[in-house]
Amino acid sequence: MSVTEQTLAELLRAANAGDGQAYARFLLAVTPVLRTVVQGRGRVLDRAAQEDVVQDVLLAIHMKRHTWRADAPLKPWLYAVARYKVADAFRRLGVGRLHLPLEDFADALESAPAPEPLAARDADRLLGQLDPRSASIVRAAHLEGEETAAIGARLSMSEGAVRVALHRAMKRLAVLAGGKVS
């Protein structure tokens, strides 16, 4: 299954209307596409430098997300932003003048995994060992970036109770993960 342009467009539309969860899903879905393009074109860079470029592009998407018109196709916008920042970063890193054809992005987008990155799958495995209520609080707060107040309102808990439950759940997760999760 690959990310469709329509899904991405819907996510960014919701994100630009203020939906933080949709926004997180949008960026998580776009990241592997960017990574594929950057790794393909920036082979002389090491992995960390490539990831820095990916993060540059994500930041640019963040800063400029309002310049996408909700009724316009998403791909050309996304490619243009990514291309501008990747070219910029490669120039700065001395990779040289960049030939970055749009087809790179199209191919990467076609072959991108569904918006379910490895990190999230790991988290799912761990969260599965918590009780469902704690798991949903952790997922909302840490993976989807929901405010604790909003979580409280949704689960009819006080914000303080959500914080306590979140804290306990994170301690429990740390134990489950062998003390590696802070």
Add this chain to the structure above:
Amino acid sequence: MKTPMKTNDLIASLTHRAEAAPAPEAAPILLRSLAAGLPALVLLLLALGLRADLAAAITAPQLWHKFLLPPAIAATAALAALRLMRPEARLGALAPLLLALLAAGTLPGLWRLAHLPSEAMAPAVMGKTAPQCLVFLVGLAAIPIVTALSGLRAGASTRPGLSGGLAGLACAATAASGYALHCPEDDPVFFAIWYMGALVLCTLAGLMLGRRRLAW
């Protein structure tokens, strides 16, 4: 897989307090840029006065270049600069249209100049008011250029220099549209040298400013 996690942290921090991101609007940028230049233009016209034969001049077909070209160039350049606020935008038909307008302001004058007897060249070029026109136009456009560029920063032009240049051109052409109401010079030679010269200078200024101010 350490690095992807770091990237996911970045995403979490970007989206945690994400607010609605409304699209930038063209109208406030245009209005602010106009407002930035209007007081100086009004003062200048009050000080220098409108040309005495304005009503007749503005309808004279041989003066089309003077009264129609600057607003047409201003509108086209402004439209192009606003369009480029979207990263995926292309100028499309605006580019040849703008080039045609610029050619229409320059070529007839230069053609006429080249065919003048040599002793008539200097008077045609200098007119009666020559350097003041250039100074006024650049001076009138300066603050609006800065204002327009700060408005365009809300966009994401992938060609910051071009965007800045178009903004500079739009501001200078707007200034020329106003100054033409005073300016008594009617020779296309004068227009091609001084009006178009001011437009070129402001375009270059916008281009250089835009490269720095509109990069992201």
